[in-house]
Amino acid sequence: MKKIALIIALLAFSVSSFAQSKNNWQEGRFERSKVYAELAAEEFGLTKEQQQEVYEKKVVQYEESYEAKKKYKKGEITKEELKIPNKKFGKYFSKLTGKNYQELKPFYEKVQKEMAKIK
Numbered sequence: 001m002k003k004i005a006l007i008i009a010l011l012a013f014s015v016s017s018f019a020q021s022k023n024n025w026q027e028g029r030f031e032r033s034k035v036y037a038e039l040a041a042e043e044f045g046l047t048k049e050q051q052q053e054v055y056e057k058k059v060v061q062y063e064e065s066y067e068a069k070k071k072y073k074k075g076e077i078t079k080e081e082l083k084i085p086n087k088k089f090g091k092y093f094s095k096l097t098g099k100n101y102q103e104l105k106p107f108y109e110k111v112q113k114e115m116a117k118i119k
Contacts (some may be wrong), residue, residue: 028118029066033058035114043107044097054096061089 037055040046046054064085072082094100 029059029062031118032115033062035118036111039111039114040093040097040107043110046096050096054093057089057092061085064088 036058037051041051068082071077
C-alpha cells in the first residue's frame, strides 16, 4: 500500500513539475518577444502598430522554432528545415527596417545581451 501511495505521489509530482516548466517557457517567450519589439521600436523608430506586429511575429517565430527543434531532435526534419522559422522572421524584419543582415548585426548583438538578462 505504501508503495502504491509513493508511486502516485511521485507521478503527481512529475506531472506538476513538467507543467510548470512548460508554463515558464511560455511566459519567457512572451517576455522575450516584448523586449525584442521594444528594442526594435527604439532602435528603428517603429510606430506602435509596427512594434505590435514585430511582437506578434516574434512570438510566432519562437513557437515555430520550438516546434522545429522538437522535430529535428526526432529526426523528422533536416538541419536546413530547422532554420526556416528564423529565416522567415529575418526576411520580415529586414524588409520592415530596410536593412540587410550585416546592417542589423549590431542590433542583434544588443538584443542578445538584453535577452541574457531575462533568462
